[in-house]
Amino acid sequence: MATMADVARHAGVSVKTVSNVLSGYPHVRETTRERVRASVDALGYEINVTAKIFRSGRSGVVGLSVPELGQPYFGELADEILAAARRHGLQVLIEPTGFTRDGELAALRVPRGGLVDGLIFSPAALVQADAHLLDELGYPLVLLGEQMFSSSVDHVTMRNIDGAQAATDLLLDAGRRQIAAIGMLHAETAGSAWLRYTGYSKALEARGIEVDTRLLGWADDAWHRANGARAMAAVLDSGVRVDGVVAFNDALAIGAMYELQARGLAIPQDVGVVGFDDIEDSRYSVPTLTTIDPGRREIANVAVDILRRRLQEPQGSSAERGSPVLYLAGMRIVERESTPRRAG
């Protein structure tokens, strides 16, 4: 394979001049530039990317850690992030963590001298005790998700509390009072579950309704459809009356709708259902699902922008770095068939 030296010899110039031509250095005579270009074409030369990376210390690759691409929310998020990264000439190395703490710890163990310049990380299983790991990683990190861990790290997140509260209000406004919450996770795992629950309970509280623990559907491993169906079944089996469901994501909601319909309950007549995430599925479920759009594209764009900005900064002491950013994406209610029309 041809190297830059071969091109230089062929064009009768120095290696550095070839380098200058290829990297767009302006002070090169037009005739020289053309001669070099011709030699590049003649030899079919392609620059050795690994040498460039090695020398410059920058690979132009950013890592992305999400739990699982098979989950539409994360698959769609990954598409958005990949697109945003590509617009800026960055490539993306994806590391699914499989919803496990070990997987997430492994994702953080990116070597500093490695081929990843920075990381966009969507944690789902780390616990509070792991927070200190995020502070001095030695490379730029942008967290997707609530600022639960460390205030010294950039966060891009959605309005989990507001969204869940709005979802719950939608059902309350329609006169529903027996509203199940599907997707509860045990407290030691960090993430959106607790926040969405907070939004749910705040909405109830605001109307003077107490949370009925029989209405809480637990989905311990992950927010898959299967767990939504299971959790819904558990709530119904408890014998409590249900006329509304707030599911903590769309997959859970679709699983819950499956279980409700399997038991002969009509949506939205008997039970209104609201999801969270606005994944593509929610537009084609039967019935179509009312959901909260958490601003996925905005999150992807902002996360990539913040990371890019961090990559420009000197990597040395934290003194030279800008202060950490906390960005809240916009949220939107998407009303579809699974909820009753709003009263009034």
Add this chain to the structure above:
Amino acid sequence: MATMADVARHAGVSVKTVSNVLSGYPHVRETTRERVRASVDALGYEINVTAKIFRSGRSGVVGLSVPELGQPYFGELADEILAAARRHGLQVLIEPTGFTRDGELAALRVPRGGLVDGLIFSPAALVQADAHLLDELGYPLVLLGEQMFSSSVDHVTMRNIDGAQAATDLLLDAGRRQIAAIGMLHAETAGSAWLRYTGYSKALEARGIEVDTRLLGWADDAWHRANGARAMAAVLDSGVRVDGVVAFNDALAIGAMYELQARGLAIPQDVGVVGFDDIEDSRYSVPTLTTIDPGRREIANVAVDILRRRLQEPQGSSAERGSPVLYLAGMRIVERESTPRRAG
């Protein structure tokens, strides 16, 4: 950041000895080995991956090009491939092509000296005229999908024809005769559409039924739910009677089921529906979807294995390389609620 030279100085040995310890070279005295290890720990040394890559010419990164991760089939496939790659210490750089020819051509333009050692590529928009591009890329390529392009490239594929034929037979066995095919694509784009259509028409032919073009539902951009609903609507609007649907993937099937149910048709009583891919959605749609499991995990594992084998081979002339592999993954019918019980 500490370099290998720092460690060598600290441990009182040569740089190469440190290198030898870290790379597991056996002829190092145990005491030396321990001293080096201690120095590594003391200095918090981490090997510079980019230097290693540069020197060795191997990055341990393989590319993966799929149309879109937001589509559950590709998201789930990507998860499987990432898992298989990780088991062998490989990392994966994903490049979604957005179902466009330009996107796919861009994905193939991986520089030889680049940071990707090889590529797993799932084409969906390339046309026959592009076939020659695949022949002499200069790096190992494994194609997911039918051997439509080039016989000189490794292929891992599913039984598209057999699967679609089995899906159609399932409905024919139940006495259905007016079976729509949802997901037709125009011929110049390569891919599974044509093969699945072939399976569909073969099944009909075997019973002496002629293909009724009014039963063909066209989905031109991509196999999304939205297109499934649209194609189904177009077929129904043509006025033709429909008592079965073979959709070329599950997303199309779910979109089609949505449209059928919106028009008051019962599944499977009025219309039986079969999908293709066995994505997780199909287990939780209403009704649950009968589908063809194309052996996704097997495909992922085999693709990674073949690519690994190619990476071991000398990269020189094609004479030294093994002959191209064509691997057909196993296929399985997954019967759920959307099809009538088989007669007999």
Add this chain to the structure above:
DNA sequence: TCGCCCGTCTACACCGGTGTAAATCGTTTC
């Protein structure tokens, strides 16, 4: 005791670019 072998360790070149500083050249200015 000498030579040989083997285990251990080291010096040095090298991978293929890019940053730096300085050389070279053609104009322009005084």
Add this chain to the structure above:
DNA sequence: GAAACGATTTACACCGGTGTAGACGGGCGA
């Protein structure tokens, strides 16, 4: 005509590892 200047080009060190060949030293057989 000489000095000054900017544009153009170049030599060379350097990034941080790994391959190669060879040095070194101790045990062993002759």
